[in-house]
Amino acid sequence: MKHTRRLRAALTLAVLTGLTLPPSAEAEVVVRKSISYFQISGRTASELDTELSRKGPFTQATGARHPGATQIRFGGDLTYTRRGTRCAIEDVRVVVETKLILPQWKNRKRAAQDMALLWDALSSDIKRHEERHAEIARQHARLLEQRLLKLRPERDCETLQAKVGVVTDEVTADHDEAQVRFDLIESKNFQDRMMRILRHRRESQENQ
Numbered sequence: 001m002k003h004t005r006r007l008r009a010a011l012t013l014a015v016l017t018g019l020t021l022p023p024s025a026e027a028e029v030v031v032r033k034s035i036s037y038f039q040i041s042g043r044t045a046s047e048l049d050t051e052l053s054r055k056g057p058f059t060q061a062t063g064a065r066h067p068g069a070t071q072i073r074f075g076g077d078l079t080y081t082r083r084g085t086r087c088a089i090e091d092v093r094v095v096v097e098t099k100l101i102l103p104q105w106k107n108r109k110r111a112a113q114d115m116a117l118l119w120d121a122l123s124s125d126i127k128r129h130e131e132r133h134a135e136i137a138r139q140h141a142r143l144l145e146q147r148l149l150k151l152r153p154e155r156d157c158e159t160l161q162a163k164v165g166v167v168t169d170e171v172t173a174d175h176d177e178a179q180v181r182f183d184l185i186e187s188k189n190f191q192d193r194m195m196r197i198l199r200h201r202r203e204s205q206e207n208q
Contacts (some may be wrong), residue, residue, distance in 0.1 A: 029141050030095040033134060037104040045118060048105065057101045070125040070133040071099040073127060074141060078148065078164060080157045087160050088153035096141035098134035102127055105156055113162070125193060140175040147171065 038050035057069035062181050074096050081090035084189075103126065105111075105119055154160040 026153045027136075028091075029145050030092045030093065031138055031141070032095070032097045033100075034098075035102060037102055040103050041106045043107055043111070043115070045115070047152050048119065048122075051147070052103060063185050067103060067122075068129045068130045070103045070137075071097075071101065072133070072137045073097040074137075074144075080160065083153055086153035086155060087157035089148060089151055089160065091166075092148045094141045094145045096137050099139055100127070100130045100134060102130065132182060133197055136175070136182060138172055140178070143174075144168065144171045 038055055040048065040055055042048045042051050052067045053065055056065040056067050058065050059069055074094065076092070076094040078092050079090045080087055082088075103123060105123070108116060108119060111119065122146070146165070147170075148164060151160065151163055151167065154163070
């Protein structure tokens with residue numbers, strides 16, 4: 001007898017390797033990624049900053065707009081089966097969808113060299129930042145899959161389902177902490193990071 005439960009969670013974590021999965025259990029992580037852009041205009045650094053603050057994606061977590069954002073959605077299926085007198089997990093399918101929302105500057109092709117250099121450095125850093133958020137989500141999806149598959153059979157499916165809920169909640173909390181921790185580190189290093197990017201791009205142009 002099999003029971004299928006739909007997973008609906010917002011979670012994320014770090015990949016663990018070398019785990020041995022039960023031979024009768026199957027697993028699959030489905031990753032879906034997309035990118036969308038919002039248009040900004042302006043000809044000076046101040047105007048670009050104003051446009052990003054005015055048109056950037058709004059996030060409920062911070063209650064503010066940002067230069068970029070990553071929408072993350074987790075879902076999937078989990079199937080229970082009977083093994084003798086006990087209920088076990090037969091297979092797990094975790095789905096993680098990430099949508100990167102990035103800025104696109106309409107005046108880039110007509111910009112002065114210094115402004116173009118500044119924008120290229122900024123936009124590449126925004127994209128790298130959001131790509132990392134998406135990667136954190138993918139890592140946690142894999143961790144959730146692995147932790148669910150390690151759950152031992154229980155006397156009934158209700159008990160096992162309760163343990164699935166606990167694992168999902170734990171991974172969700174770890175994911176949220178990982179995302180916040182990453183943002184804190186990034187915000188502290190922003191100035192130094194931008195200076196390194198600008199210096200590298202200037203040197204690359206000079207060597208062409």
